[in-house]
Amino acid sequence: VAGSSAGRLEGKLREKTLTLDTLNPQVKAVEYAVRGPIVIKAGEIERYLEEGGTKPFSEVIKANIGDAHAMGQKPITFLRQVVALCTFPELMDSPSFPEDAKRRARRILQGCGGHSLGSYSASPGVECIRKDIAAYIEQRDEGVPSDWENVYLTTGASDGIMTILRLLVSGKDSSRTGVMIPIPQYPLYSAAISEMDAVQVNYYLDEDNCWALDINELHRSYQAAKQHCQPRVICIINPGNPTGQVQSKKCIEEVLHFAYEENLFVMSDEVYQDNVYAPDCQFHSFKKVLYEMGPEYFNSVELVSFHSTSKGYTGECGFRGGYMEVINMDPEVKAQMVKLLSVRLCPPLAGQAAMDVIVNPPQPEEHTFKQFHQEKSSVLGALAEKAKLTEKILNAVPGIKCNPVQGAMYAFPRIFIPPKAVEEAKALGMQPDMLYCLRLLEETGICVVPGSGFGQKDGTYHFRMTILPSIEKLKVLLGKVRDFHIGFLKEYSGLE
Amino acid sequence: VAGSSAGRLEGKLREKTLTLDTLNPQVKAVEYAVRGPIVIKAGEIERYLEEGGTKPFSEVIKANIGDAHAMGQKPITFLRQVVALCTFPELMDSPSFPEDAKRRARRILQGCGGHSLGSYSASPGVECIRKDIAAYIEQRDEGVPSDWENVYLTTGASDGIMTILRLLVSGKDSSRTGVMIPIPQYPLYSAAISEMDAVQVNYYLDEDNCWALDINELHRSYQAAKQHCQPRVICIINPGNPTGQVQSKKCIEEVLHFAYEENLFVMSDEVYQDNVYAPDCQFHSFKKVLYEMGPEYFNSVELVSFHSTSKGYTGECGFRGGYMEVINMDPEVKAQMVKLLSVRLCPPLAGQAAMDVIVNPPQPEEHTFKQFHQEKSSVLGALAEKAKLTEKILNAVPGIKCNPVQGAMYAFPRIFIPPKAVEEAKALGMQPDMLYCLRLLEETGICVVPGSGFGQKDGTYHFRMTILPSIEKLKVLLGKVRDFHIGFLKEYSGLE
Known part of the structure; x- marks a missing residue:
């Protein structure tokens, strides 16, 4: 095969210029758990399911990252109207775009070189x-x-x-x-x-x-x-x-x-x-x-x-x-x-x-104000409800303690991990909450990020999950987390 | 004044945490001529003109950066249609968008989380x-x-x-x-x-x-x-x-x-x-x-x-x-x-x-092919013409020598700078071609970038200008460069 001779020139072994050994060590030191090993694993499972593989679940739910639209949240219509108008100004003539959106798009384009978003x-x-x-x-x-x-x-x-x-x-x-x-x-x-x-x-x-x-x-x-x-x-x-x-x-x-x-x-x-x-x-x-x-x-x-x-x-x-x-x-x-x-x-x-x-959102006197305000309140209202719901359901699980989700988009519950599971994780060379999250992913399809990826006090364990899934989906997700957690405790406390 | 007491706390002088002395020295070492001092100066002149100030010219022409739309080039319609459709998918129902653009937008959105460009x-x-x-x-x-x-x-x-x-x-x-x-x-x-x-x-x-x-x-x-x-x-x-x-x-x-x-x-x-x-x-x-x-x-x-x-x-x-x-x-x-x-x-x-x-542009069998192809050829044809024109006009100026613009978007002519101008620049602590470009800007409103910003052989001087202005504007611009250059040579060669 031609390829087999590659890598050698006149008997001299040709090494790669850039290897793990010669890579900038500061890059090597970087860790980013939100898209780290567990998320890579989740992607593998997704592909496996797509290719007809079977698991105890039908889909992977990515609660690892604050990616609202990916979890089904709808864009704010007015925002997209303004950006679409800026992108394709021919739409300024379209009666289906409201005047307040056009006004904003015109103003933005006035500020752009050649009145184009492409400058x-x-x-x-x-x-x-x-x-x-x-x-x-x-x-x-x-x-x-x-x-x-x-x-x-x-x-x-x-x-x-x-x-x-x-x-x-x-x-x-x-x-x-x-x-x-x-x-x-x-x-x-x-x-x-x-x-x-x-x-x-x-x-x-x-x-x-x-x-x-x-x-x-x-x-x-x-x-x-x-x-x-x-x-x-x-x-x-x-x-x-x-x-x-x-x-x-x-x-x-x-x-x-x-x-x-x-x-x-x-x-x-x-x-x-x-x-x-x-x-x-x-x-x-x-x-x-x-x-x-x-x-x-x-x-x-x-x-x-x-x-x-x-x-x-x-x-x-x-x-x-x-x-x-x-x-x-x-x-x-x-x-x-x-x-x-x-x-x-x-x-x-x-x-x-x-x-x-x-x-610079629509103002009360503007045409789109009502719709905009409805959409905004609907998103924020649902998030508030989901924040409450998540805290409540998680706190009802023995061995999970979750602070109130006062703001942002995540719950970061503390989880009790039995000593036997801690030992097993250490034997595998991984953080105990990584073991926990990997098991959760493998058994339920739920992808959350181990607390060790964010830092935590020694000897405490957590995970981060977003509260972004729809309320129905979130309830199912939290139910699965509860059942998994109870099973995990049983397994490692020798109660089975 | 309240502000005058700021900076002191209990007699201790409060210094800024981040100063030119404590700034990361690697940041200090960075130079980027394309948006460097000459472009900052051009912005100042633009504002001065806007505020009613007078100059020997009515507008600043920014030939410093490859920013085609800012110089009046029109976007390719098909590209903008696809991006607008992705941004505001409600447009999929609009008959004024061609099917081939919709097909591409649908395919892109299929690849996005929640079928949204916002994921x-x-x-x-x-x-x-x-x-x-x-x-x-x-x-x-x-x-x-x-x-x-x-x-x-x-x-x-x-x-x-x-x-x-x-x-x-x-x-x-x-x-x-x-x-x-x-x-x-x-x-x-x-x-x-x-x-x-x-x-x-x-x-x-x-x-x-x-x-x-x-x-x-x-x-x-x-x-x-x-x-x-x-x-x-x-x-x-x-x-x-x-x-x-x-x-x-x-x-x-x-x-x-x-x-x-x-x-x-x-x-x-x-x-x-x-x-x-x-x-x-x-x-x-x-x-x-x-x-x-x-x-x-x-x-x-x-x-x-x-x-x-x-x-x-x-x-x-x-x-x-x-x-x-x-x-x-x-x-x-x-x-x-x-x-x-x-x-x-x-x-x-x-x-x-x-x-x-x-x-993935429109193919011959697709609806938008003809328009797309016309727009593309028109842009590239004009650029080819401007490349030729720029070389020709610059080479006709005594003391300017310009290689053929075979590709890209710039001419990088070599300019003769008389020893007296070189001396004057050195006395001012600036590169001779910086002096040249500043004078060109001040006298004609044309903004180009000194060759020293790109590197050049010692003792040679150049500037970079884009060939992006419209042909009419480019002719005017090149005429002004010619007149300026001749005047500059005269002035510093003591021929006046």
Whole structure:
């Protein structure tokens, strides 16, 4: 065979240039559980079923990722109308598109080179969209000023988070940069830290207190880290992912005061700002709280807040839209950031247009307001119901304890894993909750992510599941989880 | 004023966490001329004109960036129809959309979670789009096999190039990684190399030979680099940016043989594969040439080829669509790459859909074929005419010499800059061609990029301009360049 001679040239063995040994070790160190081994396994099972294989279930339910449309959530009509009009402006003549959608599409296209979504925008985004975002932030924060030149469109929130970390972290630093992140965390943070060779500084959220952030734990974490690195930035996720808690105003004040005192750069991941379900909770933006702490704080703490089209009530993940607002950033640094952004040219224009609709939705006097409002309430109402339902059903299972899902899109229940199962997992070289989730997947087709992928206190085990399936499907799913869990306990407690 | 007390806490001066001094030095080292100082200046002048200021011209013409729609090129109707249908599937019922567009949109949506462009795709992209791309590559390369699992959708080609370099380059390497790039080059490469702290290894294209790549120069460059780093990858841009040359088959063979011998990873930037104008030139893909060199080569050389929605005849930059095909990559490395891609979740779905249309255009038997073909030919025909026109007019100017624009979208003429102007620039601490381009901008409103932003032989000066303006506008533009250049020569040669 011709192929068998390949790999050799004049007797010299030809090795690959890029192998696991020569790969950038920082890439090797990256872990991202949300699309990790368990999800790869789920894909294999899906293909197996498609090809006629049999399992004790007929379909894989992917509760591993906050991908609303994939779980059947319908797009917001108005948003899609505006993006379609921008994409194919001939539709401006169509009577089946409402005037308020056309007005927005025209305005966006006015801001685009050649009035086309096919042009590059300025690297920070289309100017009128940045202005709409600033207006939205001012309204959200009840008048706290927002300067549109501090707003930068991004390719989803992930892209913004990576950009800011890139500014802060140099792999070559002699005093290495510490990045404080919550545990449990969304694993984009740990992945970015690995890739950039920063030092991950964990602060633990308080599971016994609804996953609240405890200021004493921040101090402990910071002081411990100072021994071996220079903590320079603190990341907060509010509402929490995977933990679903909504931070109180007092808690945010404490974090900001701490950041002020310790000269930390603050990164506030607020992509779930529209996803608050618990009646006694409310979203407070870090920026507004900073403002209310007075000019001493508001004029000095460096703060970036991230938002996205992917979550909220729109769930437009595929558009990769997002923005960040940057407060008190050194103007020279800002210029450097714009230079860095310009190398990637610009965020996708359709995502920018989608972001514009989210910050500039139909107003009561506009034609589409009623429909828009119905669709929005319907999504958010169902999510609130599912949050409650998930907590309730899970807490009725012996050996599962689930904090209230106050916000975001996930439950992160603690699961009791019998010592025998822990031993078995260790013998297999895997985390006990990975064993648990693999068994759950194999036996029920339900794909959730082990808590070890997000971080957790030693000796505790969890999984993250989204609350995105329809209520009917969610009930079935939770029933299966219950039955599986009871069986798992029986099996490993020798009760069978 | 409240602000004046900010910055101080209990007498302690509060410094910013992130300043030019503490910024990641690799970010500081990045340069990207295509959106650099001259383009920032152009924006300032534009705003000045908008606000009623006066200049010797009425508008700024941005010939700095390959942004076709911004220069008035119209989108390809069929592409936009498909993307609009995917965005707003209610349009499937509209009789004003052709059946062939609907067929494609339905197929794409079938491949999307929940049949929505709002879902995340798998990180390597939507499966059916990857398959369409593989089929396109096979057809383009006259039967050379393409495996769809080697195809990865990207967020524009830039994203793919960054991803591959990230795998190859570790900033912490003791034997630092050398990345061979052409000079002149597209400055994404030098920017990425700076950001990742790799070693830029220059090989010079031969201006006297239509910017051809000379194999002896490759050897020279490689041997020189071996003294201080480990060259591991060679980047080629074909057709060339900014240089516009189209590589001969023989030249590509030589490069591939060289890469084989020296065990180099090959990155082939082929985003201008549809932009070939010179009648005696033809695009040869690196992959096809590798195949024709026999299995010894085809089964061993690690090669990645990049393509994009942004160039060609579609010019859909704003969609941020693109793909890469990866040949002979170690399977373990591929798994690591997929993991890295998964952290960013997925490329924008609208861009993926746009890419699908490009690789799967209307066929002769389909309804839209005629219109599609007309639009495509009209764009490519005009570009060919403008390529010729630009070369001709520039070469008629004393002190300007322009190689034929065989392909891509740019002219990169060499300009004579009188010694007095060179001295003046040096006194101002700027490159002589930067002085030239700034003066051109200030006096004519024409924005082009200095050759120093792309790299050039010491003592030579150039600028890059796109050939994208309409023929009428391009004639005016070139006339102004001519008049400016003659005036500039006069002024600095003391002939006035």
